[in-house]
Amino acid sequence: MIDQLLKMADGPLKEFLANSNVDAGPGDASAIEEVLGSLLQKKAQSGDLSAVKEMFSGADTPADSPAIQGLSGDFASGLMEKLGLNSQQAMSLAAAALPMLMNFFNQRVNDAPQDNNDIMNSVAKALQGGPGAGGADILGSLLGGGGKGGMDLGGLMNMGKGLFK
Numbered sequence: 235m236i237d238q239l240l241k242m243a244d245g246p247l248k249e250f251l252a253n254s255n256v257d258a259g260p261g262d263a264s265a266i267e268e269v270l271g272s273l274l275q276k277k278a279q280s281g282d283l284s285a286v287k288e289m290f291s292g293a294d295t296p297a298d299s300p301a302i303q304g305l306s307g308d309f310a311s312g313l314m315e316k317l318g319l320n321s322q323q324a325m326s327l328a329a330a331a332l333p334m335l336m337n338f339f340n341q342r343v344n345d346a347p348q349d350n351n352d353i354m355n356s357v358a359k360a361l362q363g364g365p366g367a368g369g370a371d372i373l374g375s376l377l378g379g380g381g382k383g384g385m386d387l388g389g390l391m392n393m394g395k396g397l398f399k
Contacts, residue, residue: 235360236274240267243338250334256327262317266331269312273305278361288336290357292343292350295336302332 244263251258251266278286288301295301309332310324319327343353 235357236271237267239339239357240271240335242342243267243335246338247331247335250331254327254330256319256323265316266313266327269309269316270305270332270335273308273312275361277305278358279363283358283362286358286361287354289339290343290350290354292340292354295333295340297329297333299333299336302336305332 244267247263247266251262256262274286274289277283282304285301285305288295288299306325306328310321310328313319313324313327314321317324343350346353
């Protein structure tokens with residue numbers, strides 16, 4: 235489910251990369267989403283939900299927040315491996331991309347009709363594989379579907395792509 239949520243940020247992430255000092259290729263946004271998704275999934279499965287809860291809290295996430303600091307090293311390592319960046323490039327990209335992504339989702343949570351805590355807890359449960367984690371409801375809520383879960387995920391993704399063009 236986290237990969238589907240991260241796809242919502244595809245357009246803004248591509249724009250961010252185009253305006254950054256990183257020589258980004260066409261697949262780099264997807265690689266960044268994949269690295270972050272994998273990292274968040276691993277942390278959630280090990281019981282560390284701090285980054286996930288920060289990302290879907292609805293509150294602004296400053297670049298020096300503990301959640302970002304806790305992700306930066308592993309995120310940069312993943313970027314080095316996936317994108318072939320050197321350490322300095324990867325740390326620079328991580329320092330800029332993580333707050334942008336966190337705040338992108340915080341804004342989506344604020345714009346959703348559901349309570350911020352309900353969304354945050356649903357995402358955390360879904361990443362841990364817990365019961366009552368309605369992925370379609372979360373996606374529907376974040377994409378403006380009212381959290382009813384009545385749309386198939388493909389329809390939600392197509393609607394999401396249209397939001398960020």
